[in-house]
Amino acid sequence: MQIIRDPTDAAAITNPHIRHLVELRIYELGKEQYDLKALGFFLVIEPGDTIESINMQLGFQILCNRATGIRYDQPGYTPSFEFIEDFSGCYDAVFVLGQDGYAVEVFIPKTAGVDPDLLAMCQRHAVPGAV
Numbered sequence: 868m869q870i871i872r873d874p875t876d877a878a879a880i881t882n883p884h885i886r887h888l889v890e891l892r893i894y895e896l897g898k899e900q901y902d903l904k905a906l907g908f909f910l911v912i913e914p915g916d917t918i919e920s921i922n923m924q925l926g927f928q929i930l931c932n933r934a935t936g937i938r939y940d941q942p943g944y945t946p947s948f949e950f951i952e953d954f955s956g957c958y959d960a961v962f963v964l965g966q967d968g969y970a971v972e973v974f975i976p977k978t979a980g981v982d983p984d985l986l987a988m989c990q991r992h993a994v995p996g997a998v
Contacts, residue, residue: 868916868924871909880911884956885974892972907970914980921985925962925971930988939988951989952996958989959996 871877874893880886889909896906910924918930927933933947949970952959958975975981975989 868913868920869911870924871911877909882911882956882976884954885911885976888954888957888959888974906968907964907972910971910973912973912975912981912985914976914978916982918982918985921973921982925973927962929960929973930984939991940984946992948992951993953989953993954996958986958993960989 869876869880871880871889877886877889877893880889889911892909910921912921918928922928927947928936931938931947932945935943935945937944939946947962949961949963951961957977960973960975961970962973963970975985977986
């Protein structure tokens, strides 16, 4: 997985579609004024990343509601994410973690080797992406 904490880190993203989306988000947030401490970071999932490693990086279980612990495929589940957008080559999930707007934006490629539960959760809750 790739962790983008600074605008210059985006150039290292190997997936061109995801790199473009991250660069676009940085531009929309204001490249010159991008402040990690105030805004958050981007997490780019790669084939082979485990749910456990993703959870560790996020500090919560991505497949579960952060408050209730209910998993996305269980009755009573309500999402912890603000939204998941569906793009041709990936999903983009936004989790706002604080009242100050601090967030993590997770990019999940639609490719072999990505956890099938993560892809299923995204597919179930995604709305069409707008660029």
